[in-house]
Amino acid sequence: MARIAVITHEYDRFQSRRGILMRRDSPYMLFDLLAELKRRGHSARIHRGLSSRHDADVAVLHVDATVTPADYAEYARGFPFCLNLGATDISKRRISGAVLNQGDDWDGPVIVKSNLNHWGAPEQHLNRQAERAGEATPFPGARIFDQYQVYASPADVPPETFARTDLVVEKFVPEPEPDGFAARFWIFCGDRERCTRYVSPQSVVKGDDTIRRESVPVPEELRVLRQRLGFDYGKFDFVVHEGRAVLLDANKTPGRARNLSKVVAAGTANLADGFESLIRRAV
Numbered sequence: 001m002a003r004i005a006v007i008t009h010e011y012d013r014f015q016s017r018r019g020i021l022m023r024r025d026s027p028y029m030l031f032d033l034l035a036e037l038k039r040r041g042h043s044a045r046i047h048r049g050l051s052s053r054h055d056a057d058v059a060v061l062h063v064d065a066t067v068t069p070a071d072y073a074e075y076a077r078g079f080p081f082c083l084n085l086g087a088t089d090i091s092k093r094r095i096s097g098a099v100l101n102q103g104d105d106w107d108g109p110v111i112v113k114s115n116l117n118h119w120g121a122p123e124q125h126l127n128r129q130a131e132r133a134g135e136a137t138p139f140p141g142a143r144i145f146d147q148y149q150v151y152a153s154p155a156d157v158p159p160e161t162f163a164r165t166d167l168v169v170e171k172f173v174p175e176p177e178p179d180g181f182a183a184r185f186w187i188f189c190g191d192r193e194r195c196t197r198y199v200s201p202q203s204v205v206k207g208d209d210t211i212r213r214e215s216v217p218v219p220e221e222l223r224v225l226r227q228r229l230g231f232d233y234g235k236f237d238f239v240v241h242e243g244r245a246v247l248l249d250a251n252k253t254p255g256r257a258r259n260l261s262k263v264v265a266a267g268t269a270n271l272a273d274g275f276e277s278l279i280r281r282a283v
Contacts (some may be wrong), residue, residue, distance in 0.1 A: 001041040005056035010049030011129035016136045028253045036272040054078040064253045066091050066117040081282030084227015086253045091115050097246045098170040102162040107153050109172040114145035166191045174203045174242040186236040192274030219245035
């Protein structure tokens with residue numbers, strides 16, 4: 001049985017106690033995955049912030065920020081094996097297959113997004129927690145950009161937008177359906193995975209307004225990209241445009257499924273199998 005360390009930012013709260021019974025809760029998918037691993041006999045400990053301890057067989061680098069600070073990555077390297085040690089930068093400018101630069105050959109619709117994961121909300125949260133503690137903000141200058149702006153063509157985008165480092169301009173390539181639009185979500189841990197195609201009436205598919213879903217295969221080019229980006233565990237959001245998979249978002253700290261159905265439970269058990277395959281590889 002393995003000892004597992006979960007490395008989080010010192011100002012992040014991986015789990016908390018809620019409700020009358022003060023049960024532990026968490027917004028992260030890894031929380032349920034760890035619960036399943038504990039049922040199988042493994043142990044897990046949350047390491048908030050940097051420490052001199054490396055008393056674990058396997059670690060998970062679970063800093064909820066677009067770019068993991070260098071000192072956290074260095075601390076993670078002290079463990080015998082650490083998941084996602086290669087996935088320290090998930091900015092849109094690095095991972096997206098749809099990013100445009102001014103002057104690129106594209107005259108179709110475009111969408112403007114934050115370069116940061118989840119609009120920059122994780123960085124804002126960590127900054128606020130640091131300020132409350134009277135410490136320097138870990139991500140100075142990070143701002144929330146929680147809107148998607150769609151333009152008919154790159155020519156309609158204000159020129160200063162292309163120059164901003166906190167924003168990206170992407171090709172707007174939704175996957176059209178007769179009754180809406182589709183997006184695909186690939187969740188994986190080690191050699192286990194699930195990939196689902198969601199259809200929504202909205203052109204920006206977010207998963208909570210879908211009208212149907214189906215399991216789909218994972219394109220081989222995404223498997224190659226996952227290896228290149230250094231992901232052992234996480235979630236990729238993508239579409240298939242003109243027969244080619246286009247990665248739009250990559251998340252190394254995916255959120256927890258609130259629907260505690262048998263389907264979700266089976267998916268968690270499957271991912272736990274993948275985690276154990278990584279443990280065996282580490283040992």
